[in-house]
Amino acid sequence: MAAILKRSVLTRTNAAFLPNDQFLCRKKLFIDETRGLLQQDKEHLNNDVPSIDKLTSLMKPHLLRTKVLENIANVGPQMALGAWIRTMFHGYVVCRLPFWVPERFRSMLQSGIEMMGESLDIRYVSGLSWYILNIFGLQGFLFLLDGTREVEDMQFGSLPEEIPEMQTKMLMKQEKEQWKGMDYHWKLENIEEELLGKDSIK
Amino acid sequence: MELLVRFRNCTVVTDILEKVDRTLEFLSFVRVYSLRRPDLVLPLFRVLRDTQVETIEYWQAIELIALAAADVSNYRIFNWCCDKIKKRFGDNWRLHRLLGLFHEIRLDYRAAAAVYENSLVKHPSCPQLYKRQVAILKSLNSYEQAAVVLCDYLKNFMVDEESWCELVFIYLYLRKYEEAAFAASELIILNPSNWFYFLLFAEIQYNIGSYESLVTARKYCCYVCKMQKSCPRVFYDLLLVCWALGKFPQSSKDVNRRLLLFASKHLRQLYKNSSLLFAVEELLTHSSSRKLKYQTND
Numbered sequence: 001m002a003a004i005l006k007r008s009v010l011t012r013t014n015a016a017f018l019p020n021d022q023f024l025c026r027k028k029l030f031i032d033e034t035r036g037l038l039q040q041d042k043e044h045l046n047n048d049v050p051s052i053d054k055l056t057s058l059m060k061p062h063l064l065r066t067k068v069l070e071n072i073a074n075v076g077p078q079m080a081l082g083a084w085i086r087t088m089f090h091g092y093v094v095c096r097l098p099f100w101v102p103e104r105f106r107s108m109l110q111s112g113i114e115m116m117g118e119s120l121d122i123r124y125v126s127g128l129s130w131y132i133l134n135i136f137g138l139q140g141f142l143f144l145l146d147g148t149r150e151v152e153d154m155q156f157g158s159l160p161e162e163i164p165e166m167q168t169k170m171l172m173k174q175e176k177e178q179w180k181g182m183d184y185h186w187k188l189e190n191i192e193e194e195l196l197g198k199d200s201i202k
Numbered sequence: 203m204e205l206l207v208r209f210r211n212c213t214v215v216t217d218i219l220e221k222v223d224r225t226l227e228f229l230s231f232v233r234v235y236s237l238r239r240p241d242l243v244l245p246l247f248r249v250l251r252d253t254q255v256e257t258i259e260y261w262q263a264i265e266l267i268a269l270a271a272a273d274v275s276n277y278r279i280f281n282w283c284c285d286k287i288k289k290r291f292g293d294n295w296r297l298h299r300l301l302g303l304f305h306e307i308r309l310d311y312r313a314a315a316a317v318y319e320n321s322l323v324k325h326p327s328c329p330q331l332y333k334r335q336v337a338i339l340k341s342l343n344s345y346e347q348a349a350v351v352l353c354d355y356l357k358n359f360m361v362d363e364e365s366w367c368e369l370v371f372i373y374l375y376l377r378k379y380e381e382a383a384f385a386a387s388e389l390i391i392l393n394p395s396n397w398f399y400f401l402l403f404a405e406i407q408y409n410i411g412s413y414e415s416l417v418t419a420r421k422y423c424c425y426v427c428k429m430q431k432s433c434p435r436v437f438y439d440l441l442l443v444c445w446a447l448g449k450f451p452q453s454s455k456d457v458n459r460r461l462l463l464f465a466s467k468h469l470r471q472l473y474k475n476s477s478l479l480f481a482v483e484e485l486l487t488h489s490s491s492r493k494l495k496y497q498t499n500d
Contacts, residue, residue: 014390014394015391018391019387022383192421192424194424195427195461
């Protein structure tokens, strides 16, 4: 659909370079009542690339089941990993910051350490906090080191951008109106005169 | 020369990381300039075989090595590259294209066409597979079929300038001038700043040969003359069109005469310091004598 819209806009923009017969041919091609490319009937819209309606797909029980199972399969290992990290890294201090930090940062720097009575100096960082800070803080740096994201982009970067159906319909309607109200003038009508000079041809 | 220097830079380095970097740089240079040099590409295979970097350049280099191996019928390296790509990315269209190209290099067009067709069933929105199919059909001299496939492709990828251009030349080969004119006008729409498309359209209109199409051809020639004053082909086309229009009684003789003079003047000017000036003079004398003949007939 995006290709039809792009072609239509380009054709309208550069129509002045086309002779009359070619222009009329294009106009018919785009806004013909029965077979025009900008007609919004369902058959025509689904002509090129088959798209799955998201709402309909959720209403189908087998598709919904697959999606839920996929999510559970993703969430399960993540929870297990989280629990393992918590048991592994909680309860000890790994470093001491060389500068003073406000009290509000205690939950960020000392998670996994619970002390009764007098609290620990805020500059000590717990193992669990250190792990979390490194994992999230160095994410960009890690992506730079191994080019995983780049390769994934290469795989999926060529997929066409999808425009929601409603928006496409609206854009097509607008485009059709633009075609109907278009004022055509051939730019090359008097090109001979322009080339030779206005006074030389009578 | 620059290519050889770059190649030497890859081979003289001893540090492995630097060697990989330079190799990838060299191979991306070969790819960007579409050079077909298996003699320089294949010796670098060992560098990439012993290392693996997860970057786009690395995988593109592997593809390039596979093509180079196919070029010299080195099945061992070609299979190694295909296996590596398959292991990393699974069964995808890039792999199918490689296999198809492998068959094409061995001139087994039927096998290549079968690979592309099967792949198109799985990946219907892949332009490269369509384009290879068209290339194969052209190689098999089946231009009619190539035009059909290309039209199918252009129904989905309407703004692909390169494919419209290909379609123009296929239609010209088939002597289908009306269809070629449509495709050429589509090129004008897609890129109106390229004067060659206007010239192409003018030449197709000239080939159609009716009075209306000749008038259109003259207008387009004039437009190109206005845009590009250093192209002899335009002035020659303008001469031909004006000369052809002279046969029609309804055409304006005055405009034709002035345009003929205009084109002759510019052609002479372009070839002023050339040894081919005598040929231009002969051509102009010939065309003017013919024109006179038609005028006397009228």
